[in-house]
Amino acid sequence: MTGVSTGLQQLSRTGSAPLRWLAGWWRIVYFGASLLVLALSPSSWRREVRQALMRHLYLDTAPILWWFTMLCALLTLVITRIVVVTALSYGLSRYALEMVIRVLVLELIPLTAALFVALRCTIPNGAALAEMRRTGQFDALLRRGMDPVVTQALPRALAGIFATITLAALSCVVALVLAYLAVYGWTLAGAPAYTHVFGHVFNPAVSLIFVLKTLFFSLAVSIIPMASGLYDVEGDGSRESAALQGLVRMFAVLLVLEAACLAGNYS
C-alpha cells in the first residue's frame, strides 16, 4: 500500500490536471478498498483499535441521533401535510401516502442522513486527520510501529458508516410512523392499508436500490473526507484544501449515486 501511495503522490505532484484529477479519484477508491480490507482483517482489531472504534461509534452517533430524528420528524410532518392536502385538493388522495413514502423514505431521508453525518462527523474527522498529518503525528505513530490508517482512519470511517446507517434507519422508521399518524390519526384502523401501500412501494428492486443507496452513501461520506485528509489528493495539503476537496468530491459522488438510484427506481 505504501508503494502505491508513493507512486500516486508523485503522479499527483508532477502530472497534468486531468491526470492529477484521475489520480485523486484512484487514491480515494484505493483508500476505500484498503479500509474495507483492513476492516475485514482480524489482525487490525487490536485492543487499541477496538477502543477507538467504540469511542468513535458512540461519540459520532449518539449526540446527533436525537437532534437529527427531531429534524426529520419536523420535515416529515411538513412534507406529509403539504402532499396530503395537495393530493386531496386534486382528488388524488389515494396516491398521497405512496408519494409521501417515496419522497421521504426512499429519497430524502437517506440523503439528508448522509449529509448530516458528513457535515457533523466525517468532514471534521477528515480535517482532523489532515491536521494530525501536517503536525507530524502520523510520523510519530509510524515510528512507534503503528499504522495511522489502521489506528486513526479506520475507526473514524467505520463510525461514519455506522452513524449514517443508524440515522437513516431511525429517521425512516420515525418518518413512517409520523406519516401514518398524519394521514390516519391515532388509530390502528389504517394499519393494514398502510402496510399494503408500504409493501407496494418497496418491491424487491426498490428495496435493493434503497439498501445499496444507503450503504454507498455511508461509504461515500465516510471514506472520501478521510482520504482527502489523509493524503494529498490535490493541492498543497493545507487543512482548507483537504476539507474543501473532500466536500466537493463527496457531494459529486452523492449526486451521482442519487441520480443512479432515481434512474433505477423510476426508469
Place this chain on the structure above:
Amino acid sequence: MAMQPELDTPVQNSEPTTARPVRHLELKAALLLVFTALLVAGSAFYLLYARGVFEPTQRLVLLTDDSEGVVIGMDMTFSGFPIGRVRRVELAETGNVRIVVDVAQKDAHWLRTTSVFTLVRGLVGGTTIRAFSGILTDPALPDGAERPVLRGDATAELPRVLASAKEVLENLGAMTSQDAALRASLANLQDLTQKLKGPRGALGVAFGNDADAAKLVAALDRTNALLARADTLAAKAETQVFGPQGVMHEAQATVAQLGSLLSETRDSLKKVDAVLLEAQGIGANVRGATGDLGSLRGEVEVNLRKIEGMINELNRKWPLARDTEVKLP
C-alpha cells in the same frame, strides 16, 4: 486512550471525538449497536411482512389478449380492497397473456367460480385489475384457476372524443364566421334593439315602418275621443232612463196597470171555470141520452125484423103472391 493523539489545534478540537472520557463507553457502544441492529432487523421484518412473505396465498391465472399496463406487483382489488398481487406476466402458447396473481388465502373467499375479472385502464393512474363476485354463495374459486379477464380502456375512447370535439369546434367556427347566420341574427338583434331604443320603440319594430305606427297612434287617439263621446252618451241615456221623466217611471206605472189587468183577467177566468162546469154537466146528460138512443135503436130494429117477418108471411100466404117456384122446361 493510548491511541488518542494529543489535541492541540482548533481543527482537532472541532472533532466530535473529544479527549473527554466517556463513562461506560463499551456498554453504551454495545447498546447503540444492538439498537441499530434491532432497528434494521425490525425494518426488514416489517418489509417482508408488508410484501406478504409470511402470508399463505393461492394462485389465480387471468387470461387476456393484451398485457399493456400490467406490471409485476400491481394490485387486484375487490370492492376497492386489494386482495391479490400480480406475481408474473407471461405469454401462453396460444399467444394470450397469462397474468399470474397471488391471492391471499384469507381474502380468497371473495372469489367465486362465477366471479368476473376486469382489466381497466383509466385516464388518471395506472391500470387496475378488479374482481366482481355477484353471487357469494357459489362455490369458491379453486387454487390455480384460470379465468378470462375483460378489458376496458378509457384511453381508447380518446380518438372518438377528440374527433367529436373537433367537429364541435368546427361547428362553432362556422357559427361564428363572418357570413354565418348567427352573426347576421346578432346584427339583426342589434338593429332591433336600436329600433326599440328609437322614438317609435316597439311599435316601430312591430309595424316595420313609421307610417303604420303613426296610423296606430292616430287610431288610438280616435278611440280615446270615441270613448269620451261614449261617456257623454251614457250620461244622457242615464238621465233618459232613470231621470224624473225617464222611461223607468213610465214602466213602473205600466207594470201597476198590468197588475190590475191581471186581477181582472183572473176574475174572468173564474167565470169561465163556472161555465165550463155547467158545460161538463150538459155533456154528462148528452152521454146518458146517447146510451138510451142505443137501446131504442135495438128495439126499433127488433120491431122492424118482426114487421119484415110479418110481411114475408103475408106475401107467402097472400094469393096474389108471386109464384116463386122454379119450373123446369
